[in-house]
Amino acid sequence: xxxxxxxxxxxxxxxxxxxxxxxxxxxxxxxxxxxxxxxxxxxxxxxxxxxxxxxxxxxxxxxxxxxxxxxxxxxxxxxxxxxxxxxxxxxxxxxxxxxxxxxxxxxxxxxxxxxxxxxxxxxxxxxxxxxxxxxxxxxxxxxxxxxxxxxxxxxxxxxxxxxxxxxxxxxxxxxxxxxxxxxxxxxxxxxxxxxxxxxxxxxxxxxxxxxxxxxxxxxxxxxxxxxxxxxxxxxxxxxxxxxxxxxxxxxxxxxxxxxxxxxxxxxxxxxxxxxxxxxxxxxxxxxxxxxxxxxxxxxxxxxxxxxxxxxxxxxxxxxxxx
Amino acid sequence: xxxxxxxxxxxxxxxxxxxxxxxxxxxxxxxxxxxxxxxxxxxxxxxxxxxxxxxxxxxxxxxxxxxxxxxxxxxxxxxxxxxxxxxxxxxxxxxxxxxxxxxxxxxxxxxxxxxxxxxxxxxxxxxxxxxxxxxxxxxxxxxxxxxxxxxxxxxxxxxxxxxxxxxxxxxxxxxxxxxxxxxxxxxxxxxxxxxxxxxxxxxxxxxxxxxxxxxxxxxxxxxxxxxxxxxxxxxxxxxxxxxxxxxxxxxxxxxxxxxxxxxxxxxxxxxxxxxxxxxxxxxxxxxxxxxxxxxxxxxxxxxxxxxxxxxxxxxxxxxxxxxxxxxxxxxxxxxxxxxxxxxxxxxxxxxxxxxxxxxxxxxxxxxxxxxxxxxxxxxxxxxxxxxxxxxxxxxxxxxxxxxx
Numbered sequence: 001x002x003x004x005x006x007x008x009x010x011x012x013x014x015x016x017x018x019x020x021x022x023x024x025x026x027x028x029x030x031x032x033x034x035x036x037x038x039x040x041x042x043x044x045x046x047x048x049x050x051x052x053x054x055x056x057x058x059x060x061x062x063x064x065x066x067x068x069x070x071x072x073x074x075x076x077x078x079x080x081x082x083x084x085x086x087x088x089x090x091x092x093x094x095x096x097x098x099x100x101x102x103x104x105x106x107x108x109x110x111x112x113x114x115x116x117x118x119x120x121x122x123x124x125x126x127x128x129x130x131x132x133x134x135x136x137x138x139x140x141x142x143x144x145x146x147x148x149x150x151x152x153x154x155x156x157x158x159x160x161x162x163x164x165x166x167x168x169x170x171x172x173x174x175x176x177x178x179x180x181x182x183x184x185x186x187x188x189x190x191x192x193x194x195x196x197x198x199x200x201x202x203x204x205x206x207x208x209x210x211x212x213x214x215x216x217x218x219x220x221x222x223x224x225x226x227x228x229x230x231x232x233x234x235x236x237x238x239x240x241x242x243x244x245x246x247x248x249x250x251x252x253x254x255x256x257x258x259x260x261x262x263x264x265x266x267x268x269x270x271x272x273x274x275x276x277x278x279x280x281x282x283x284x285x286x287x288x289x290x291x292x293x294x295x296x297x298x299x300x301x302x303x304x305x306x307x308x309x310x311x312x313x314x315x316x317x318x319x320x321x322x
Numbered sequence: 323x324x325x326x327x328x329x330x331x332x333x334x335x336x337x338x339x340x341x342x343x344x345x346x347x348x349x350x351x352x353x354x355x356x357x358x359x360x361x362x363x364x365x366x367x368x369x370x371x372x373x374x375x376x377x378x379x380x381x382x383x384x385x386x387x388x389x390x391x392x393x394x395x396x397x398x399x400x401x402x403x404x405x406x407x408x409x410x411x412x413x414x415x416x417x418x419x420x421x422x423x424x425x426x427x428x429x430x431x432x433x434x435x436x437x438x439x440x441x442x443x444x445x446x447x448x449x450x451x452x453x454x455x456x457x458x459x460x461x462x463x464x465x466x467x468x469x470x471x472x473x474x475x476x477x478x479x480x481x482x483x484x485x486x487x488x489x490x491x492x493x494x495x496x497x498x499x500x501x502x503x504x505x506x507x508x509x510x511x512x513x514x515x516x517x518x519x520x521x522x523x524x525x526x527x528x529x530x531x532x533x534x535x536x537x538x539x540x541x542x543x544x545x546x547x548x549x550x551x552x553x554x555x556x557x558x559x560x561x562x563x564x565x566x567x568x569x570x571x572x573x574x575x576x577x578x579x580x581x582x583x584x585x586x587x588x589x590x591x592x593x594x595x596x597x598x599x600x601x602x603x604x605x606x607x608x609x610x611x612x613x614x615x616x617x618x619x620x621x622x623x624x625x626x627x628x629x630x631x632x633x634x635x636x637x638x639x640x641x642x643x644x645x646x647x648x649x650x651x652x653x654x655x656x657x658x659x660x661x662x663x664x665x666x667x668x669x670x671x672x673x674x675x676x677x678x679x680x681x682x683x684x685x686x687x688x689x690x691x692x693x694x695x696x697x698x699x700x701x702x703x704x705x706x707x708x709x710x711x712x713x714x715x716x717x718x719x720x721x722x723x724x725x726x
Binding site: 025311 | 411
């Protein structure tokens with residue numbers, strides 16, 4: 001009985017210690033940002049922006065809501081999409097700092113309201129308008145505001161994306177399309193240019209010229225990105241272990257709420273897109289999870305039996321000692 | 323040369339050459355331990371087992387780790403975590419073990435303080451134990467440098483900076499320790515050497531010394547009772563195991579140790595599989611970057627109390643306070659002036675001192691991690707001052723302690 005009392009005291013001190021240095025300390029160290037359930041209606045944008053922009057953003061998101069209520073025509077949207085495909089194409093090259101992403105799965109990955117806001121005004125829609133004091137035209141996608149700007153046209157294009165560009169998407173595709181133009185993932189063998197190609201070294205010299213050429217291409221792309229964004233966006237190989245899930249979730253949903261002033265645009269991922277991106281981040285950042293979950297119970301069972309046997313041994317050894 | 327006869331068994335053959343029977347008797351079956359003990363007396367063996375786990379997991383990690391500033395991070399986070407079979411298990415075992423070993427060290431230390439197991443001939447047990455604490459701290463710190471993440475780099479920067487000695491501006495000493503102006507390749511290489519060779523060697527040596535210091539004064543018991551071990555041993559050997567106050571180390575004491583170890587391993591592997599994050603700071607999963615200081619730099623939890631003794635003061639006073647806090651526990655057997663070897667519960671004012679010290683260390687630990695702002699700085703300052711006040715009070719209150 002006395003031993004149990006002592007054990008209780010040790011256990012309580014240990015738990016209080018743990019509480020103090022982990023949950024409590026972290027709750028005090030990091031600002032808590034509330035998520036918005038992946039609803040993109042500009043609430044946080046309006047709340048967090050400077051006073052002079054509040055009215056403008058309010059009107060902007062009201063317009064987005066109006067466009068969202070229009071019925072889009074898929075067929076007409078396909079025709080308008082030809083304008084988008086001029087840049088968003090296979091083999092696209094860096095334009096003004098960043099390579100236009102593939103829209104192959106845009107309908108599945110991104111939220112409808114976000115897509116509308118993005119086409120209506122890429123800078124305000126992605127909530128990085130503070131980076132373009134001279135107006136959205138300076139944004140790499142800024143010219144869209146002069147090409148697709150009628151509410152019905154926007155509704156049509158978004159309807160087209162949601163209907164025709166929404167096929168089954170793999171976690172890797174989700175990462176590549178939504179994050180991969182700016183963020184490398186070296187554990188997933190991805191650079192900002194996509195998969196690292198397989199190359200062969202010259203057997204006589206030991207040098208791999210193709211690999212060197214590829215490295216140079218990546219370095220050039222990274223330099224353009226860093227110039228455009230102010231710094232090279234971090235490699236996301238093990239970001240899943242470097243940041244909490246809640247942090248990543250709220251940061252991806254609205255980067256400005258967590259890091260005011262950041263150059264990271266909102267990516268507008270919907271629920272499915274977010275899940276797929278997380279699946280990929282987990283695959284590269286915590287690949288041992290499945291095996292860990294499989295091995296854990298076995299090891300604990302082993303020590304449970306070990307402890308039971310040790311108990312019996314102790315009992316027999318101490319027989320007659322008290 | 324000794325005379326050897328033909329041996330009839332392997333045991334006999336070994337006994338002729340190594341005296342294994344004598345060794346077994348001296349180290350196990352007739353190494354006497356008091357019977358009046360609780361599970362806290364198993365912490366020594368639990369520590370030995372944890373050190374064993376750290377050593378074995380460390381050997382596996384050592385086969386794949388690359389001590390190079392360009393390769394270290396990925397050799398840990400990519401090669402070991404995803405390319406080596408069960409590499410992740412060894413790494414999580416090593417990381418969790420490094421943290422848990424300090425929990426057990428602290429339990430072991432405070433058990434010793436509570437039961438007065440550092441007095442009257444047991445001073446060397448305490449001193450060698452404290453030496454182990456310092457060596458384990460060096461081992462933990464040097465190991466923390468190896469993954470070469472943000473926290474490795476910046477903790478290395480902050481801790482080596484302490485050696486500039488505040489107003490002494492001994493920057494030459496700091497650069498000598500680092501082998502560079504900032505932590506770099508030379509720094510990583512030497513901490514790698516310290517972590518895998520010099521410090522573990524010293525630890526093994528001092529563990530042997532620590533065991534040796536136990537031999538003559540014997541292990542303390544729950545009541546601090548002094549009795550004749552030889553007499554009690556004779557009683558035991560004569561078969562009066564119930565009346566005897568001692569038990570042999572092996573197998574009787576060991577059977578209880580193994581039971582405690584079983585429970586401990588359940589806890590340990592639960593942490594390894596389901597709750598390892600506490601031992602692996604997220605900040606260290608960002609690669610080292612000398613141009614980007616993390617928002618919060620803090621040591622692992624087991625160094626927080628001494629870090630907080632440093633922080634609330636101005637540079638010079640803080641450094642003196644920090645240096646004092648590192649060695650003050652060594653002085654315990656000499657600052658405790660009471661002749662009583664007894665649990666704190668029977669020692670009047672010392673009992674209050676014990677719990678205040680434990681609580682103060684806990685408060686210092688909490689404050690050491692929090693950003694030093696507002697109320698937290700004040701609480702930290704008060705706790706740091708209390709820490710020193712308690713040490714100043716110790717010789718006085720124990721001097722006036724009534725002899726039991």
